[in-house]
Amino acid sequence: xxxxxxxxxxxxxxxxxxxxxxxxxxxxxxxxxxxxxxxxxxxxxxxxxxxxxxxxxxxxxxxxxxxxxxxxxxxxxxxxxxxxxxxxxxxxxxxxxxxxxxxxxxxxxxxxxxxxxxxxxxxxxxxxxxxxxxxxxxxxxxxxxxxxxxxxxxxxxxxxxxxxxxxxxxxxxxxxxxxxxxxxxxxxxxxxxxxxxxxxxxxxxxxxxxxxxxxxxxxxxxxxxxxxxxxx
Numbered sequence: 367x368x369x370x371x372x373x374x375x376x377x378x379x380x381x382x383x384x385x386x387x388x389x390x391x392x393x394x395x396x397x398x399x400x401x402x403x404x405x406x407x408x409x410x411x412x413x414x415x416x417x418x419x420x421x422x423x424x425x426x427x428x429x430x431x432x433x434x435x436x437x438x439x440x441x442x443x444x445x446x447x448x449x450x451x452x453x454x455x456x457x458x459x460x461x462x463x464x465x466x467x468x469x470x471x472x473x474x475x476x477x478x479x480x481x482x483x484x485x486x487x488x489x490x491x492x493x494x495x496x497x498x499x500x501x502x503x504x505x506x507x508x509x510x511x512x513x514x515x516x517x518x519x520x521x522x523x524x525x526x527x528x529x530x531x532x533x534x535x536x537x538x539x540x541x542x543x544x545x546x547x548x549x550x551x552x553x554x555x556x557x558x559x560x561x562x563x564x565x566x567x568x569x570x571x572x573x574x575x576x577x578x579x580x581x582x583x584x585x586x587x588x589x590x591x592x593x594x595x596x597x598x
Contacts, residue, residue, distance in 0.1 A: 403420075403422045403423030403534075403536045404420075404423040405420060405423075405527070405532065405534050406529070406532055407420050407423075407425050407532070408425075409425070409531065409532075410425060410427055412427045412428055413425075413427065413428065413433070413435075414433060415433050415435040415436075415437075415442075416435075416437075416442075416530075416531060417435050417442050417528070417531055417532060417533050418435070418531065418532055418533070419434055419435065419444055419448075419449060419532075419533045419535070420532050420533065420534045420535070421449060421452040421453060421535050421536065422452075422453070422535070422536040422537065423536070424452070426448055426449065426452055429448060432445075432509060432511065434448050434449075435533070436506065436508050436513045438503035438504075438506065439503065441502075441503050441515070442516065442528065442533060443503060443505070443506060443513035443514055443515060443516075444513060444514065444515075444516050444533060444535075445511050445512075445513055446466060446468070446477065446505070446511075446512045446513065446514045446518075447466075447511070447512070449516075449519065449535060450468050453470075453519070453522075453524065453535070453537065454470070455468050455469060455470045455522070456468075456469045456470075457469075463478070464478055464479060465477065465478050466478070466505075466512050468522070470522050472488050472489070472490050472495065473486050473487065473488025473489075473495050473521075473522060474486070474487050474488060475518070475521060475522065477505050477512065477514060477518065478505065479504075479505050479506060479507045479512060480504050480505065480506070481504060481505065482500045482501055482502055482504045483498055483499070483500055483501075484498070484499055484500075484501050484514075484518055484521060485497075485498045486498070486499075486521045486522075497521070499521065501514070501515045501517055501518055502515065503515060505518075516528060516533050516535060519535050523537065523538045524536060524537055524538060525537075525538055
């Protein structure tokens with residue numbers, strides 16, 4: 367019995383070692399460490415804010431004299447589109463619902479101005495990535511740009527570190543090793559974030575009145591379909 371258990375344990379350990387080895391980059395397999403992106407880079411003269419943004423070892427400079435860092439109660443927010451595109455993500459804006467959609471290979475984020483709740487939809491093979499998290503300070507529209515907490519990018523498998531003068535954001539390479547060969551296709555559309563409408567009609571209400579920070583900009587109601595005309 368002990369011999370059988372020893373054999374099974376050896377097989378399991380061997381399989382685990384093989385799996386871990388496959389997840390490592392080629393240079394790691396031959397004893398070389400993966401180079402980490404540079405941190406604490408020198409702030410360029412074009413950056414007049416306390417913090418500069420370092421995305422994967424590259425400083426993002428302001429575009430058209432618009433600073434890419436803003437502050438709410440002393441906490442930094444970063445320009446969503448510039449940082450997202452620097453990370454290789456696609457960004458879309460849904461005007462009717464006032465929602466920014468940030469799309470990567472395995473997941474999409476939905477972000478609304480003045481709403482703390484950030485929604486993620488996605489799937490990695492059989493793993494459901496759907497989640498909703500509260501992020502403060504809330505996203506803000508400043509000079510027609512949406513600014514968000516740097517920690518928003520943690521939801522897309524990035525490392526985020528904030529020092530006294532630098533905001534560092536870079537992909538978690540070890541986490542993303544298994545995501546590059548996925549066949550899952552994600553649609554960068556607002557319908558992804560609406561409840562399923564099987565045998566029901568979806569009615570979307572837009573809030574035109576002043577809202578509190580805890581009140582969503584979009585409300586979704588479902589009305590069950592009957593044989594008669596659907597109630598609007």
